Amino acid sequence: xxxxxxxxxxxxxxxxxxxxxxxxxxxxxxxxxxxxxxxxxxxxxxxxxxxxxxxxxxxxxxxxxxxxxxxxxxxxxxxxxxxxxxxxxxxxxxxxxxxxxxxxxxxxxxxxxxxxxxxxxxxxxxxxxxxxxxxxxxxxxxxxxxxxxxxxxxxxxxxxxxxxxxxxxxxxxxxxxxxxxxxxxxxxxxxxxxxxxxxxxxxxxxxxxxxxxxxxxxxxxxxxxxxxxxxxxxxxxxxxxxxxxxxxxxxxxxxxxxxxxxxxxxxxxxxxxxxxxxxxxxxxxxxxxxxxxxxxxxxxxxxxxxxxxxxxxxxxxxxxxxxxxxxxxxxxxxxxxxxxxxxxxxxxxxxxxxxxxxxxxxxxxxxxxxxxxxxxxxxxxxxxxxxxxxxxxxxx
Amino acid sequence: xxxxxxxxxxxxxxxxxxxxxxxxxxxxxxxxxxxxxxxxxxxxxxxxxxxxxxxxxxxxxxxxxxxxxxxxxxxxxxxxxxxxxxxxxxxxxxxxxxxxxxxxxxxxxxxxxxxxxxxxxxxxxxxxxxxxxxxxxxxxxxxxxxxxxxxxxxxxxxxxxxxxxxxxxxxxxxxxxxxxxxxxxxxxxxxxxxxxxxxxxxxxxxxxxxxxxxxxxxxxxxxxxxxxxxxxxxxxxxxxxxxxxxxxxxxxxxxxxxxxxxxxxxxxxxxxxxxxxxxxxxxxxxxxxxxxxxxxxxxxxxxxx
Numbered sequence: 030x031x032x033x034x035x036x037x038x039x040x041x042x043x044x045x046x047x048x049x050x051x052x053x054x055x056x057x058x059x060x061x062x063x064x065x066x067x068x069x070x071x072x073x074x075x076x077x078x079x080x081x082x083x084x085x086x087x088x089x090x091x092x093x094x095x096x097x098x099x100x101x102x103x104x105x106x107x108x109x110x111x112x113x114x115x116x117x118x119x120x121x122x123x124x125x126x127x128x129x130x131x132x133x134x135x136x137x138x139x140x141x142x143x144x145x146x147x148x149x150x151x152x153x154x155x156x157x158x159x160x161x162x163x164x165x166x167x168x169x170x171x172x173x174x175x176x177x178x179x180x181x182x183x184x185x186x187x188x189x190x191x192x193x194x195x196x197x198x199x200x201x202x203x204x205x206x207x208x209x210x211x212x213x214x215x216x217x218x219x220x221x222x223x224x225x226x227x228x229x230x231x232x233x234x235x236x237x238x239x240x241x242x243x244x245x246x247x248x249x250x251x252x253x254x255x256x257x258x259x260x261x262x263x264x265x266x267x268x269x270x271x272x273x274x275x276x277x278x279x280x281x282x283x284x285x286x287x288x289x290x291x292x293x294x295x296x297x298x299x300x301x302x303x304x305x306x307x308x309x310x311x312x313x314x315x316x317x318x319x320x321x322x323x324x325x326x327x328x329x330x331x332x333x334x335x336x337x338x339x340x341x342x343x344x345x346x347x348x349x350x351x352x353x354x355x356x357x358x359x360x361x362x363x364x365x366x367x368x369x370x371x372x373x374x375x376x377x378x379x380x381x382x383x384x385x386x387x388x389x390x391x392x393x394x395x396x397x398x399x400x401x402x403x404x405x406x407x408x409x410x411x412x413x414x415x416x417x418x419x420x421x422x423x424x425x
Numbered sequence: 426x427x428x429x430x431x432x433x434x435x436x437x438x439x440x441x442x443x444x445x446x447x448x449x450x451x452x453x454x455x456x457x458x459x460x461x462x463x464x465x466x467x468x469x470x471x472x473x474x475x476x477x478x479x480x481x482x483x484x485x486x487x488x489x490x491x492x493x494x495x496x497x498x499x500x501x502x503x504x505x506x507x508x509x510x511x512x513x514x515x516x517x518x519x520x521x522x523x524x525x526x527x528x529x530x531x532x533x534x535x536x537x538x539x540x541x542x543x544x545x546x547x548x549x550x551x552x553x554x555x556x557x558x559x560x561x562x563x564x565x566x567x568x569x570x571x572x573x574x575x576x577x578x579x580x581x582x583x584x585x586x587x588x589x590x591x592x593x594x595x596x597x598x599x600x601x602x603x604x605x606x607x608x609x610x611x612x613x614x615x616x617x618x619x620x621x622x623x624x625x626x627x628x629x630x631x632x633x634x635x636x637x638x639x640x641x642x643x644x645x646x647x648x649x650x651x652x653x654x655x656x657x658x659x660x661x662x663x664x665x666x667x668x669x670x671x672x673x674x675x676x677x678x679x680x681x682x683x684x685x686x687x688x689x690x691x692x693x694x695x696x697x698x699x700x701x702x703x704x705x706x707x708x709x710x711x712x713x714x715x716x717x718x719x720x721x722x723x724x725x726x727x728x729x730x
Contacts, residue, residue, distance in 0.1 A: 074620045075620065076620050079615075079620055080616040081442065081443055083516060084584045085519075086520075093523065096543065097522065097523035099523065101522070227601075230545075230549060230564060234543060235542075235545055236542065262601075263566045263600065265600055291596040293594065293596060
């Protein structure tokens with residue numbers, strides 16, 4: 030310990046006495062007066078005397094070093110997206126809110142494709158811009174630490190799955206694509222890292238775990254995005270479209286929604302799994318839209334089905350001519366000669382999956398692709414039949 | 426309902442700086458007391474120290490010094506030395522995004538609460554209550570709530586890296602976006618607060634044109650000097666004020682466009698640039714005079730504001 034020699038004012042006795050009491054045992058407890066702040070009204074106190082020593086920062090433990098390196102490597106892949114027509118909103122009801130505002134996105138490839146959520150540029154997209162039109166401004170982070178701004182053109186968008194792909198004309202050294210991971214192999218409890226721009230604080234890292242899997246995310250159209258990854262990493266407005274990485278730095282999801290009563294993070298965030306993204310983004314790039322497989326038949330809404338006494342399954346109302354469904358022999362609802370209603374086929378299953386309503390049918394078809402052959406289980410005249418059918422592109 | 430950087434109030438936290446009994450906290454934690462302009466040495470708060478036996482002991486705390494601009498305050502308690510365990514200071518300049526950090530404080534009155542997260546971002550601007558920006562803020566996703574203010578942010582070695590000061594929130598509670606004043610700033614200012622009761626802020630002590638005035642005078646970039654006090658460091662350096670010409674027209678004074686290598690676009694940037702210096706430092710002020718850029722060497726004096 031250091032003793033301060035030559036300092037014998039009353040106020041400093043305490044320090045010397047402390048030192049002395051350890052060494053010589055000849056301690057006397059300092060009086061209350063001497064314990065008072067030395068500096069108050071004491072002009073002889075120098076800055077040096079009241080500056081404690083600083084512990085130099087050492088090396089980080091390996092786990093922290095890995096996280097730090099992961100961030101340093103992947104932050105360049107995350108971009109800031111501005112839709113200038115957008116105004117941030119706060120939803121006051123508790124609901125799965127899809128955060129808006131300054132959004133995030135990430136670099137998909139070295140061609141300049143940027144992937145983000147549809148709703149991040151929803152305001153621009155609501156005006157139905159043609160493909161190739163400038164819909165946003167994107168900011169890329171360069172290795173020199175400077176942000177560079179680019180116009181972004183629309184390549185493709187899918188409102189149902191809340192995805193959009195943009196294109197920027199940027200030099201290749203600014204384009205560091207993310208590595209794709211596999212969401213099918215995820216397990217609850219895995220560490221995950223979110224990088225995005227919450228509240229406009231660009232390139233923010235938040236960390237948490239996979240809280241749950243296979244959650245239903247309710248997209249803005251009311252259609253359910255299945256297989257959602259739930260995380261407790263802080264996700265806030267502005268994180269949308271940003272990356273969710275595993276501890277190896279591979280993309281496992283796109284942060285898309287949060288459950289909140291306040292508009293800000295409550296530790297319940299949702300990401301679209303990378304397996305879905307990896308299936309849809311190439312379609313958006315190639316075709317500008319997602320080739321969603323569908324039956325293209327009109328199904329009975331729930332009140333109508335109830336009235337017609339159809340309790341379970343999806344009742345087919347109409348079947349368009351020359352559709353895949355027509356070719357497969359699917360029968361529509363029609364009037365009989367006496368004017369009575371003859372029920373059409375009731376779809377009760379797709380392959381091995383049982384179907385209870387139209388929503389479940391949509392979800393089941395979603396795991397297929399256009400051109401796939403499926404086996405539709407239908408109830409016709411109180412008998413279950415199997416109808417093989419080749420899926421075509423949904424016209425909706 | 427707009428989101429804003431909110432500086433939480435209420436039960437606050439602080440930490441022990443040294444074995445003299447100095448306690449460091451945020452200005453706003455005792456802001457209500459400090460608003461009455463108490464003299465140094467007056468009792469402004471009560472501080473509770475946790476003893477090794479697990480019992481909390483209450484003490485009166487006297488004001489040692491405070492700086493509203495940087496949201497810092499130093500108190501002093503007459504406590505036995507065995508209750509005074511100072512923190513170890515770390516180095517915020519070496520921080521990296523992704524490092525683990527631990528926050529200890531008293532959110533909502535739950536004393537000695539530990540929350541854990543990572544460094545989410547660095548060099549963030551924290552808007553203190555006076556509207557002045559505290560630069561270099563550490564952003565963390567550790568849960569910081571009202572009551573955490575003034576408490577410690579530690580790295581995984583247990584060294585102080587920041588003082589938890591503000592949160593970005595639409596609700597008043599944590600959204601996973603918290604801000605801490607970096608320890609390098611704290612280590613520079615707290616000794617001044619202890620020794621002088623205030624921070625010796627370096628300044629030019631000149632009056633700069635407010636933005637509307639500058640616009641009207643067609644000054645688009647830089648800080649226009651309106652007046653220069655006699656015998657100030659700025660006057661000695663030869664800084665020229667705005668004045669009226671013989672014909673009654675306005676003759677623009679010097680426009681400060683840089684400090685050393687840092688370009689200055691407005692008065693706020695000038696304040697931020699000067700902040701990294703100390704009283705007595707010699708700086709090179711870049712001024713625009715009659716459409717020419719000149720370098721004016723100047724020794725910084727203490728700001729009178």
